[in-house]
Amino acid sequence: MKIQARAKLNLTLDVLGRRPDGYHEMRMIMQSVELADTLDLAFNNTGELRVSTNLHFLPNNEKNLAAQAALRWWAAQGEPPRGLDITIDKHIPVCAGMAGGSSDAAAVLQALNVIEDRRRSPEMVARVGELVGSDVPYCVLGGTALAEGRGEIITPLPSLPKCWVVLCKPEFSISTPALFAKIDSVKLRCRPDTQGAIAALEAGDLAGVARRMYNVFEDALPERQHARVNDIKNALIQCGALGASMSGTGPTAFGLFSNESLAQEAQERLLEFSGDVFLTRTV
């Protein structure tokens, strides 16, 4: 079975505080885009769970989130693991704040639910996903949604009006644990207007959502990386984006466009910042 695993963006990302269990309380508006990995699942009779990808540096064993999802799935059904080959064609940039690994995990759960004819509801599939990672439940449900708690409590929202998205992943990586550790001590200069963005979604107001986009992790980035992300956001706005922000713990920055040709021009212009530039659409 072939299945697509879509990338996500954070239209807003707020960290409300640290909880007694050590996790952070999050509040974020998530959005799926067409940019996706492709997964191929085929049962084999060796009894082994094997993963292969087109990126040599990704794990091809049980460390791969796609394999973890399959193991969690069978455990949740009270059954032993089966022989399965998972082939992943990665298109979503890795370590980019776009939930590529979580989305692959969600796709495996959804595919196994269908292939094994279990007929579990999307909400039940999402609950299994939660055991793999906090972003997996959202990746199962997709669309436009509010994610709270660790990110696993999902409330669907009215869909963002369809638009073009230009994404640019600068050529440096961000350590997610380090950013979470830093966010507690950083004085946040700005918070996203999550409630205002939800009201704009309810009104079908794309520009209203776009101008309210913000991600508090931008303030926790090291100075040079922060400047680079800001340069990309400014370039997106100069190219006609309705708004620009960073996704997840970064470093990918993106802009929303209501006009395709402006988005294409932005894609060309952004190549000056990185080779990892994508033009996609919201789902």
Ligand code: ATP
């Ligand atoms: P998020 O937005 O959820 O924080 P991310 O985009 O920052 O995620 P990913 O690309 O999902 O990060 O993955 C980061 C880590 O997960 C990498 O260290 C990678 O080795 C590991 N990983 C395991 N399985 C996968 C997979 N199928 N695809 C991508 N990364 C994977």
